[in-house]
Amino acid sequence: MAYGLRQWRWAIKHGCPVVTGSRMPPLRRAVLPFALLTALVPLSSYAQTTAADPSDESGSTQQNTQATQPKATRLPAVNVRAEDWRKFLKAKLVYQMPEVDGTKITVTKKTTVTHLDNQPTVIGNNLNQTLARTPGVLVSEQPTPTQFNFSYRGIGNPQESEFVLVMQDGIPLEGDWIGFPTLYAFPMTQSLSEVQLIRGGSSLLYGPEPAPVINLVSKRPAPGTPLTVTTENVVGEHGLFSSYNVIERNQGAWAFRADAGYVHSDGTRANDGSQNRQVDLYLGYHPDEHQLWWIDFHAISDVSGDPGRLSYTQWQQDPRTATTPYNRDWVNRDQLVLGHTHQFDNNWSLEAKLWFTYEDLVNRAARAQLPGQPLPSTTTLQDEAFRTYGADVRLRKSWGQGNAFTVGTVLFHGNDPFRQWSSTDLTVARDDHSGTPVLNQNRTSQYASLFAENVFRLPYRIHIVPSVRLEHEQISVDETVKPPFLSRPLVNETDRRNVPLFGLGIGNDFGQGNETYFNVSQGWRPLRYFDIASPFSNLIPGHAAALSKSVSWEAGVHGVPVTGLYYDVSVFWINFKNRLETQYINVIDTIEVNTGDTRSRGLEGQLDYDFFARTPFAAQGQHLEAFINASLLNARFTGSDIPGQVGKTPAFSPDSLIKTGVTWRNARVKLSLTAVSSSAQYWQDSDESYGSGETYMPARIPAYTVVDLASDWQLTRSVKLLAGISNLGNRHYFDRVWQNGLEPAFGRTWYTGVSLTM
Template sequence: MPHHTARPLVLALSLASMTALAQQAPDTPVEHAQGSPKPATNLPAVEVKAQSWRQTLKAKLEHMLAEVDGTLITVTKKTTVTHLDQQPTVIGNNLDQLLARSPGIQVSQQPTPTQFNLSYRGLGNPQESEYVLVMQDGIPLESDWIGFPTLYAMPLTQGLASVELIRGGSSLLYGPEPAPVLNLVSRRPAADAPLSFTTEQVVGNRGLYSTYNVLEGSSGRWSYRVDAGYVGSDGTRPNADSQMRQADLYLAYRPTAQQQWWLDLHVIDAASGDAGRLSYPQWQANPRATPTPYNRDWVDRDQLVLGHSREFGDGWLFTGKLWFAYQDLASRAANGALPPQPPPSTTTLQDEQFRSSGVDLRLRKRWGQGNAFTVGTTLFDGDDPFRQWTSTDLYVDRDDRSGTPRLVQARSSHYASVFAENVFRLPHRFHIVPSVRLEHERVAVEETVKPPFLRRPLINEADARTVPLFGLGIGNDFGHGNETYFNVSQGWRPLRYFDMASPFANIVPGHAPDPSKSLSWEAGVHGVPVTGLYYDVSVFWIDFKNRIEAQHINATDVIEVNTGDTRSRGLEGQLNYDFFARTTLADRGEHLEGFLNASLLNARFTASAIPGQVGKIPAYAPRYLLKAGVTWRVEERVKLSLTAVSSAAQYWQDSNQPLGSGNTYLPARIPAYTVLDLASDWQLNRTVKLLAGVSNLTDRQYYSRVWQTGLEPAAGRTWYTGVKLTL
């Protein structure tokens, strides 16, 4: 038993013994040392309450990862966990709702299911989440993890059990990207779960229809789960319609209590119109305007995972994952034009395929008094052909190859790493975690057809990099359920295909830049000092070196060089409090939880070859990002939640300058915005659950995503209602 629990128990036993002795013979004289008899004195009753360390640990795990989570060591790293069964159902992959309890993660809104834009602490443009490592069950969801780390496919939120956000050492756990790791954890049936079937049917405005169906259970040594879902919508503008289909299969076999084999199959098929981006005057005049009524995007992603875990005894645990993925990105894109402008004469049909495979092997050994050692390796291989055609048919089919070849590239990526970490438990409740990871990447591009407007030679480049990473974490448990933590760690961003040579510019070949690297410092404190309260507050400093910038040689030729350094510093805090936790309502399963998390950011360029760039604010680095909400939850009956996301104004490009003039004008900054969402689940009985909610409750007209070609209007007020049946 830990000594911090033993002390109050010993005191309680001593006081109880003294009181019992006095009560047994209240009128019997007691002999003192001097031999003079005196009457006994009744001591006042003393009530001593002690909370078990197990209860404290359980309360902390409602909001953070375990210090040693399977084969992962996360102690001294800053982690946040959102358990989705404690909030209402998220419909239509509403990322603001899904990530409302994930501090600092910024969602750049694009209301179609074929591209997802996330950023963090001003470390990079959120375009396709290129600077955030997004994973499902510890396996990357990116198109190509190394050469093209973009996010075009996301699982339906109904199939997720929790969302894990890891920063401060995340690169040492999982690999490339500076920070953070966003890991989506799939739902799994319990080992003793009976056979069950659920179907969810939801409708809403703008033609919204969503269905999600699950068959799952366990029998003996086997567990299984099969789901199929669909979400369709007409969208917020003409040619903004979308459809997404998903199917998953999970099969697990436990030959003994100490080992398990499993198979995961994930299939995603999505398509959407691309209504096009608007200038600021066009958005003000008509936010529903559609300059590209003929453009369209398609995404297909299939992934197969084979996994094995085994406990060997004496503290040894092994986990291994082998995966194969195929993703096809297709698009039809022509220049935008609003009447009275004439429509474009040609369109570009594009097809990018990604065939990848990987293996992740990890071994953990618990030793001594609370110490643990992990070691492992990760290997990855990608084969990613890239092709384009020019067609005069603005509505050409995605599989039509009759157009004129515009671009043909063969691309490949290879990655290997080995890593090790150890947590040492020291006297006075201190712990220290040294980490090391060695990474190696190789990317190659061989071009046989280039766009006709370019005069550069064909690209034939191959570059390899070896990057060592180190980290150190220190922590201390103090008081009751509190911990201070400090982490300093290195991270990096791999060299992408586009970094070696852009397919669409006169970039001079043979000038591949070095990878961008980060050094991250984080110090904070978190804990559960009283029942129902959880807090986590930290300060951070991130130096991001070798940001890749385009340097012009002349009016048309550019090279990619390492000239940009940025510094991000600030405070990130999280507060959760259950107002009913210390009342009898909690004993009956009723909770009223409020939460608030905030990211306060100061980011600046500290070096750049671009004149006047030093001192400017990087793109998508708002001074504050606030998320708050309140959830009323009655076990097996009600979940009602009101959440808010509020962002400060932010620049959308590193130059901090507006773009264009007149009808093509784009302001330098994205205005501040606050968005409210309301969601609810009402369990009528064991079989029937009602669902209802409103996103963007106040119908705020805003935008949070801007590119060189214009801004993307965010969705207005959206409501839904539906029913979920359990059989």
């Protein structure tokens, strides 16, 4: 911002136009034209009162007055030009977060916001469409909806998004944020209003994981919304049926929104069918304009077959092959949130949230087999439960001319038992525990943090944001049953870590709506349960690994130099130290060690332009937006205990990831064509191929480009048609690989449906 927010408000309140481009102190630049006007107004008024009024009935009195008053003098015209700063701020908020977002400071942190209402409805959680405007986030696609895989800038394998912090309304979506940070549940996109991406400084703002934070913001009923009911029903290829239903109201002091969703798909392979159910409830109470109390309830239930992974050779021969026809996954996640915000009279603001989450992950897994081979003799039923509790309390103090100070704390506790049974019934039910117990671990996690940030507004439109965060982690594993093939004793381990984090951001506003930003900040990845006690190997004791830490540098510029154009381009450098790896002593004996360091550097850019913004079409609500964002990445190992590893490229670090598209939207139509293009990438850190013959996997995932078409057509006020085609070019590709094979991505699929609002 050019000046502190309070300066702007003062100037507008007192009728001051804004003078830009001067090197005067901000307040003096604002007051100077105002003082000039106050000097001119009395003179102008005086001249007007002494001028003859032809409509005056008292002609003689008028003449006598003219005779006794001095002759009016016409002064030279003074033209005062002012730019409304608010239009630039509003334009930037279409693409990035506010500089001070409630009780959070995001200025100097690189942020991107995708407003989902500005694009067609996303059906079936097509994450490439959802994140098409989100630069740099790599989606590793898994057709079954019980795992979600994201990675960013080459930091860590995307398996279950373990190196990315994914949140909903500022609350972690992971199973256990600290001990088991994996993503098995994802809300239906129809229930979200926007997706926020926060890079440098994200760990100081929210906590563990190196970078970034992906925060999913839930929809809320707009103020003044009458009682409204909407039902959306869609059908499509592969037995797709999607239904999403909403009832909401926001009038007076009370607001509520309830939704229920259901998605069914047969999939493209045998044992690939899935069902997803979701229920959300929001209840908000405004006792006055300064307070809000709310309750959020989220419930997600997924069940899906697991057709198994394929070797590259099997994928080439028949990508519909199923190698695990009896395996199955169940996910249930329930969350209850109590929240409160309060704006106090002395420029203090409070935001507090308490939450409880219960998540249960159950899977039935037998060894892989090819058609014609004998069936496996046993299967393993695995049950991981996560009971987690948390509190997030933040305060903000606005002070001076646009300065803001924030302080807060986060407390978290997890109780997460882990059990396995062996059964000869390949279709054993999820709650049938009659098999032979092979593993039982009681696991707990504790986390606490205290943090503070301040944005200082300085002369010459400079702002500085120092940040500090103190973290404490404790995880424990107490084992009572271990797999019979292991010779180690039962595990009883506890590990504690204290981590201080620091950050500094500097920015400068220039011109009209432009800003430079620089941020350097620390981040970290917590030790997981598996890091201190692997349940499936003879972990050699006494080798607790050091924490994995990151230092992220980012410098860039963004803004809206002209109406309709937004740009954001930055260079980044991330050092990730103490990468944690499992090192095998022999077939089943392992040790957890810090095997190496990586460096990720590159350029990330975003360009959005509305071709109608400066035309008469804009007044009619017409928008024709084109966008392109790109991440150019150079990631390498800079240190390692593994011979020959230095200089190699980490897994899932494509040199380029480009997303582009065009959207036409108005009051009746939203039509969008988007594309995601990734260069080739290694799927394991060794950068080497794996296996031979039927088990062969090449070293690299081939490059791919996927194009999607989606549309919403508002026929009447109550009726809306939906239609789209995913993977328009029917690209034959994959981008998800694990040690036991790859997962084919969907080919071309279509959908169509209708939405009714009453």
